[in-house]
Amino acid sequence: MHTSSRCTYGRRRILSTVKKSFIKFGKKRVSKIMKKLNINSAGKPKFKTTTTKVDRQAIHFPNLILGDFTSYKPNQLWTSDLTYISTKDGWVYLCIILDTFSRAIIGWSMHDNLKNKLF
Known part of the structure; x- marks a missing residue:
């Protein structure tokens, strides 16, 4: 067993x-x-990495696309994602901006902490 x-x-x-x-x-x-x-x-794993910290005083914007990621011309709809990557020297945080029409990466930024603005 x-x-x-x-x-x-x-x-x-x-x-x-x-x-x-x-x-x-x-x-x-x-x-x-x-x-x-x-x-x-x-x-069990020894630790779980959490990066989300809720800021109750931050401005929250409404979801305008409601899960519909289709766009019919360039630069009409951009999406963004943040991910963290484990390296030998520690964690690195990567943020990308993607055009949903061409699926091209418009820009990206990488930093070793989340305290600085990535974009």
């Missing part, structure tokens, strides 16, 4: 799977067997 789950099943999942097979095992017995076979489950 442990190997077929890509080493993610721990004591609780193995115990619940064994109980579904109508085999009577207790959690101590499963723990002892796992310890004897040197089986450890994969833990």
Whole structure:
């Protein structure tokens, strides 16, 4: 079970799977067997990177396109996206502006923090 789950099943999942097979095992017995076979489950990631911080005093603009990204001539509709990239020296933040008609990148900016304005 442990190997077929890509080493993610721990004591609780193995115990619940064994109980579904109508085999009577207790959690101590499963723990002892796992310890004897040197089986450890994969833990959760140590951290989760969050970059979104809500500014309650910022001006919020309405969504004017409502999910319709079609445009019939150049420079009619631009979209933007911000992404962060992990590098050997730390995080780098990349912002691009894209013309939806030609799908060409109009501009881009990169910085090592979000405190400065990217555009």
